[in-house]
Amino acid sequence: MRLVRFVSVWLVILATAGFVEAQSTSGTISGRVMDAQGGVLPGVTITVESPNLQGVRTAVTTGSGDYVLPLLPSGAYAVSFELSGFERQGRTVSLAPTQVVPLDVTLGVAGVQESVVVTGRSADVSTATPRRPSISNKSSSRSCRARAM
Secondary structure, three states: OHHHHHHHHHHHHHHHHHHHHHOOOEEEEEEEEEEOOOOEOOOOEEEEEOOOOOOEEEEEOOOOOEEEEEEEEOEEEEEEEEOOOEOOEEEEEEEOOOOEEEOOEEEOEOOOOOOOOOOOOOOOOOOOOOOOOOOOOHHHHHHHHHHHO
16 A cells, blocks of 8 residues: 555656646757867857847856856847957857757957058148249349359
């Protein structure tokens, strides 16, 4: 009799546990972030946004480049991946209840952008043409020539 009771209690617990798990409305996004050569990238910040969330959720990749964002309500998500020195990547994911979405991403090296701004001012230069003195008297010009000889 005790054995029957013990087995029936366990059957009820197992049946209830399966029912509770089936009623879960959350899912998980997980994956690995690598560079273009296939090396793992630790320290990448992963951000998920959705109208179903209050705010945003973030995670950071582990030393092996892995991340997990659990207990996300079902719905559409915008997922972004950021690490200094690498291009920012973005993905859109649809998450169903109890679903685990694998999302592996490869980040490329960011391009180097450099700009040089030169600020200067032109020098102050007089643009007026200098006037030569004109000699209007012919006799005075002859006298100047005569003296010079």
